[in-house]
Amino acid sequence: MDRGTHTTATALIDAVRERTTAARVAEAAAFVAVGDWATAHTSDEVVGDPITVLGEWHEESYAETLAGDQFLELGGPGAPVVAEFCIGEIAAARGCSFDAARRLVGDAIELRYRLPRVHARVAAGEVDVWRGRRIARSTRTLTFEAAGFADRHVAYVAHKATTGDIDRLVAEAAARFDPETTEAERAEADGGRHLTIELGDVGYADPLTGCLRGTVDVHGTLDLADALDLDRTVAHVARQLVDLGCDQDLDVRRSIALGEIARRCDGISTLEYDVDQPPTQPPTPTRTRREVVLFVHLDQAAITGTLNGFGPGIDACTGMTGIDLARLDTPGAPRGVVMVEQVQAWCNAPDTKVTVKPVIDLNQHDAVNGYTPPDGIADHVRARWPRCVFPYCTRSSRTADLDHCRAYDDNGPPGQTSTTNLFPLCRRHHRMKTHREMTTGNKWTYRPTHRDNGEPPNALIWTSPTGLRYLVDRDGTRPWPPTTT
Structure with missing residues (x-):
């Protein structure tokens, strides 16, 4: 050098x-x-x-x-x-x-x-x-x-x-x-014991294979007696799965067995034996049906299987695949992307009752006269806003309250509960919007943006108790200039 x-x-x-x-x-x-x-x-x-x-x-x-x-x-x-x-x-x-x-x-x-x-x-x-x-x-x-x-x-x-x-x-x-x-x-x-189910990683690419998995990792530390009981039960159910026709290897059957045990403990006995069989014959295990409710968002091309006349999953412009993906939005589970074949496997399982919610056209709006929104309007609002709409909040709208942006008035006009006046707020931020701060005496407020003011469409502008403003849309949050006079 x-x-x-x-x-x-x-x-x-x-x-x-x-x-x-x-x-x-x-x-x-x-x-x-x-x-x-x-x-x-x-x-x-x-x-x-x-x-x-x-x-x-x-x-x-x-x-x-x-x-x-x-x-x-x-x-x-x-x-x-x-x-x-x-x-x-x-x-x-x-x-x-x-x-x-x-x-x-x-x-x-x-x-x-x-x-x-x-x-x-x-x-x-x-x-x-x-x-x-x-x-x-x-x-x-x-x-x-x-x-x-x-x-x-x-x-x-x-x-x-x-x-x-x-x-x-x-x-x-x-x-x-x-x-x-x-x-x-x-x-x-005994603070060392834990059981962790990594739901946050569902559907993301496997770092080793690069594939969309549709699976999650489970790990934990158990008391020895509990671990022995769990191992015996998993091994027993894994053997039963062979009698049911499952030809997967032992590791896969053990993972399936854990799900069967969970559903059994949930009050649904998923592996039962036919008590009417003669006692001289070995008992044959049977399944009872389980029920799953899915909110699945698919591209239209993924539903039809073609795109602009080209082959299944092929983009006419880029020549690349990508329409064979499903975006899951299921209550109680994290959002994620899985292969359409994974959804098909769930739907084709003979022991599973799958309820798929109807596709919502977000370009159409609806309203009712009562205070509480019906399921259709609630699903529409949550599909339009997947997260709590408070600045920088990342909580899912599936568990959020639905807030009337313009306060509901019992003596007001009809149609106040509508897809254009409801927005999801998690419980904490709903409280912050509803009540005043102790120190400033002001509230957080928000309103939809207006094209006439040169503001971006399909967004909200929040004003904090101290007067700072933030713009929230489906892409996230960013600071917004103060109101000009």
Whole structure:
């Protein structure tokens, strides 16, 4: 490497170091600002005191499920409680989900009020924000005195402490200051046991084969006795599947058996024997029908099997396949893409009753005079808006409330409950839209966009209690300019 090249390389690496330092300082400043915002929305109450709820009821039936702004316990004992609705502003400003913003605010409160030494080093840029937040998540269950002990012992090494170091220190603090609880938890809990069903990965490409799987991964850690019982049951049902004509290998039959066991425990005995057979003959297992409801969105070409006269699944313009995919939208299951052949296999299974909801034409609109929308209108709205329409929210509309954008008026005109006036809001964001903030006294509001104003079609514009605006459409959320006068 000659001198000129060496000088250029040094300048480049210096630029990396400078920008990394600047980014760390900026992130620390943003984290401190989040804590300042949260502190401005705290109460004199602390974690452990009775929690105040402040709101307004629009209907008596909403009293328990649609409460107004309330204080949340986001830090450990001794930390102040924080008004819930203020977190919505943080989520929108950072472009993240409400849950992510709540975790961020909780970490900021934990550090500021229970770990002041670590917080000071984070604010000074001496400790990365992610390291400070990792410590805050570990100490939240400690008593106030134990958190102070952890703060004193970890602050000076917070910039390099490993997860193991922090966990050992937290365990020591808990044992020192709350030995009774520590012993009770040790005796009663076995935190290593879990069972995870990776529903979020359904339909995505297998990293090894690149194929659309239509399957999910299941893994866990069980008590030994439970594991032995489960293994015996799975092996037994897998043998029964052979009698039913299943010619798959043992691993596949064991995976199928787990589904059979789940349906049996759900009150549907899917493998039964014919009790009328003579006792001299071996019993023959039979199946009872199971029921599955599918919301499947298919391209018209996938239904007909052709595209512009070309062969099945072939695009006339690109010559590529791609119409043989189905987009699943089933209540209780994640969205995903699977092969049409997978749907056909489900539909052709002789032991399965499949209900496919009718295709909805989103270009047609409907309305009724009552307050509660019928299933057809509800399905239309949820198909048009697959997610909660609050800025940056990613919750599925299948489990969301349907909100009247223009408030429903019992004495108003007919047709107020319509596909153009209903929008899905998850329960938390429905509450934030319905009730006022404690501090500003304002609400989140939204309205559909207007072409006459030069606004994008098929979108919503939200205004926060502080006056910031966000545009939401099917592609996501982005900040929107303030209203001009």
